[in-house]
Amino acid sequence: MKEFVIGHETTINKLKEMIEKKRLPHALIFSGKEAIGKKRVALLLALMLLCEEKSACMKCSTCKRIVKLYHPDVILVTPAKESISISQIRELQQWSSLKPMEAHIKLAIIDDAHLMTVQAANAFLKTLEEPPLGTHFILITHALNRLPSTILSRCLILNFRALNREEIKKICEINGITGIKREICEKTQNLIFSQVEDKKLSDMLNIAKLIVDNPSLEILGFMDTLGKRMEKKASHILLSLIRKILNERLKKEKNERLFKLHELLSFVEECSYNYNVSFRSLMEYLILKGERL
Numbered sequence: 471m472k473e474f475v476i477g478h479e480t481t482i483n484k485l486k487e488m489i490e491k492k493r494l495p496h497a498l499i500f501s502g503k504e505a506i507g508k509k510r511v512a513l514l515l516a517l518m519l520l521c522e523e524k525s526a527c528m529k530c531s532t533c534k535r536i537v538k539l540y541h542p543d544v545i546l547v548t549p550a551k552e553s554i555s556i557s558q559i560r561e562l563q564q565w566s567s568l569k570p571m572e573a574h575i576k577l578a579i580i581d582d583a584h585l586m587t588v589q590a591a592n593a594f595l596k597t598l599e600e601p602p603l604g605t606h607f608i609l610i611t612h613a614l615n616r617l618p619s620t621i622l623s624r625c626l627i628l629n630f631r632a633l634n635r636e637e638i639k640k641i642c643e644i645n646g647i648t649g650i651k652r653e654i655c656e657k658t659q660n661l662i663f664s665q666v667e668d669k670k671l672s673d674m675l676n677i678a679k680l681i682v683d684n685p686s687l688e689i690l691g692f693m694d695t696l697g698k699r700m701e702k703k704a705s706h707i708l709l710s711l712i713r714k715i716l717n718e719r720l721k722k723e724k725n726e727r728l729f730k731l732h733e734l735l736s737f738v739e740e741c742s743y744n745y746n747v748s749f750r751s752l753m754e755y756l757i758l759k760g761e762r763l
């Protein structure tokens with residue numbers, strides 16, 4: 471259990487206390503940066519609630535199946551393509567209306583909950599208004615302000631802190647993250663980079679360097695080689711790499727072009743996290759404006 475989640479002790483203790491006092495709310499939101507372990511804590515909550523030994527032992531059949539997402543009373547909803555659709559929410563509602571198959575309660579984890587479409591969010595709101603007995607919902611998000619206030623007001627929000635250097639090091643060790651990937655994860659203190667293959671990561675690094683040092687529209691052609699439709703996650707990774715390179719450059723030389731690029735990048739990052747703008751349009755904007763600095 472110790473190695474299943476690194477860090478987040480305060481949050482875990484809070485959850486334990488809620489379970490002990492039988493005050494676990496029907497709906498919780500786990501909010502915090504990407505790739506810091508929010509989903510793992512959600513699974514740990516399932517382990518704590520359902521373990522046959524009541525200890526999140528990781529050894530009993532229930533624990534093993536929860537971790538592999540094979541347990542019938544624990545479900546994980548993730549965005550199909552770029553969003554969580556209303557049909558996914560209807561399926562979830564169908565699932566939560568049934569009695570638990572094995573345990574006394576059920577747990578539904580909705581990853582990237584801010585990617586629910588408007589219709590999906592409205593449908594889900596109905597579930598929150600009349601929560602099915604014995605089902606707990608965990609909404610995971612790194613963009614809390616994109617969830618409708620009607621949903622926010624019906625959930626208990628737990629804010630996750632970022633991981634520190636030691637914790638990141640430990641996670642890299644445990645998960646065998648090495649080479650360039652580990653170097654970037656540790657330097658940026660961001661584990662999101664561990665989710666890309668080595669080859670793709672070094673291609674992205676080259677693209678990020680070009681965008682910082684020599685922006686031109688030709689770069690968009692290279693970006694297409696990464697995959698015609700860059701997924702949201704990959705786009706966040708590319709933006710974080712650009713940020714990393716730019717910070718390195720700014721440490722060495724302080725010129726006006728780099729400062730302006732810094733401002734421009736902050737604007738693009740904000741748009742990417744807060745609005746539903748296509749990544750390609752954002753990159754075109756960044757490169758076109760960057761070219762003229």
Ligand SMILES: [Zn+2]
Binds near residue numbers: 525528
């Ligand atoms: Zn167990």
